[in-house]
Amino acid sequence: MWGAAAEPADSYYQVRPECTDVAKTRFKIKPGKTLSVRKWQAAFLQDGTLDIGKTLRRIRRGGIHPSIRGEVWEFLLGCYDPSSTFDEREQIRQRRRKQYASWKEECKKMFPVIGSGSFITAPVVTENGQPNLDPLVLQELDFGTNSSGSVFFKKLTSRGPLDKKVIQWLLSLHQIGLDVNRTDRSLEFYEKKENLSKLWDILSVYAWIDQDVGYCQGMSDLCSPMIVLLEDEADSFFCFERLMRRLRGNFRSTGRSVGVEAQLTHLSSITQIIDPKLHQHLDKLGGGDYLFAIRMLMVQFRREFSFCDSLYLWEMMWALEYDPDLFHVYEAHQCGSEKVEVSNGKPKSMSQCGKYERQNMRNGGKSAEGPLPISVFLVASVLKDKSSKLMTEARGLDDVVKILNDMSGNLDAKKTCSGAIKIHKKYLRKAKK
Secondary structure, three states: OOOOOOEEOHHHOOEOOOOOOOOOOOOEEOOOOOEOHHHHHHOEOOOOOEOHHHHHHHHHHHOEOOOOHHHHHHHHOOOOOOOOOHHHHHHHHHHHHHHHHHHHHHHHHHOOOOOOOOOOOOOOEOOOOOEOOOHHHHHHHHHHHOOOHHHHHHHHHOOOOOOHHHHHHHHHHHHHHHHHHHOOOOEHHHHOHHHHHHHHHHHHHHHHHOOOOOOOOOHHHHHHHHHHHOOOHHHHHHHHHHHHHHHHHHHOEOOOOEOOHHHHHHHHHHHHHHOHHHHHHHHHOOOOOOHHHHHHHHOOOOOOOOHHHHHHHHHHHHHHHOOOOHHHHHHOOOOOOOOOOOOOOOOOOHHHOOHHHHHHHHHOOEEOOEEOOHHHHHHHHHHHHOHHHHHHHOOOHHHHHHHHHHOOOOOOHHHHHHHHHHHHHHHHHHHHO
16 A cells, blocks of 8 residues: 555546647645545544544645545535534535525526526626527527527516516626636536536526625636536535635625735735745836736636646645634525634634644734635745746736746645745744734
8 A cells, every 4th residue: 555656646537638738737646645535434433423633634645536525525615514423414415405406496497598408608688688689699598498589588578677686697697608618628527518507507506696796707617626526516516605605705896896806915915024025026017916816816726737736736725724613604604605703612623623724723813804815825835936937037017927827737736835834834923023
């Protein structure tokens, strides 16, 4: 076992043969380090309670074996409480599947392409709620509803003017379809239209239940891995919904700003502390607002790493950030809300927390909005790693963007996470002074 060779993980996420420019994954399944099926099963007691502390340490050492990645993610994202039993989790799973089926049926009644195995890429209504009778729209509706598109529009408008919320939702459906067509299309998994339509269905249902944020570009990149890893659509939905609890603030926008701008401000402060010369250089080039880093934060490095490596990075991030109260925090608030601090009434055990969370608990590393996500420190780690190149080669913002784009597929996920932890520790120490 210990002497066995590391196994490449690309075979678990097959790439279409014609996609020759896709970055190879650096992640390898390492016996004795990667969380294996055997180690995962051994982490459960007889009643089903999970030793989460031991699991987190194993994930940090070598990631998760692709064959169990989906079920482990359900714990990392707070879908289940590690202290729950097998029976308790099954009850929660069945309740959620019924809830998702109910939401999906509600959406299907408004727009019958939902759940049909098809999806749309053209807007079905105008901004004032009038039917869009473009031939492409009618063709997509004919295929998706198994009836005439004109019949659908008659039903849609027969009850009078559409509610504003319904119009906004209907207007988002074609954008979701366009993004679905572009998401992870190098994977053989998405050669099957049923998988594309599943991604479209989940994002469409989410846009309806979270009307405050709705759908924004980038969400398909965050949802896609859930579809790949979990067979049941409802289970995929709730993993995505839990991830959005962490990230939805990034997508919320007002007339003047986007939610992620607060994290960019923190990134600026962190860089000033850990690498003041780099910050001065970026500021001189007109990049002091760090908008060039917005994509990394919005889609959590999906474009900077190969598909498999981005999954490896995510699970290490979540293991480092893990808070045993997550499940209770999320259960206390309905879907479409953000993470807020809620206690389950029991003292939090340090041994059940991720390393990043423990650092925050010891040092009080929280801003007025709550603890900074580790992703901000990951961006700082990437910038620190590329500091010399940025200082010597960047003569304008275009150069900064090019240098950061050129690193796509060439980053080491584990090294980036280790760098983030070191920067976080240094930042907490210096911020206290």
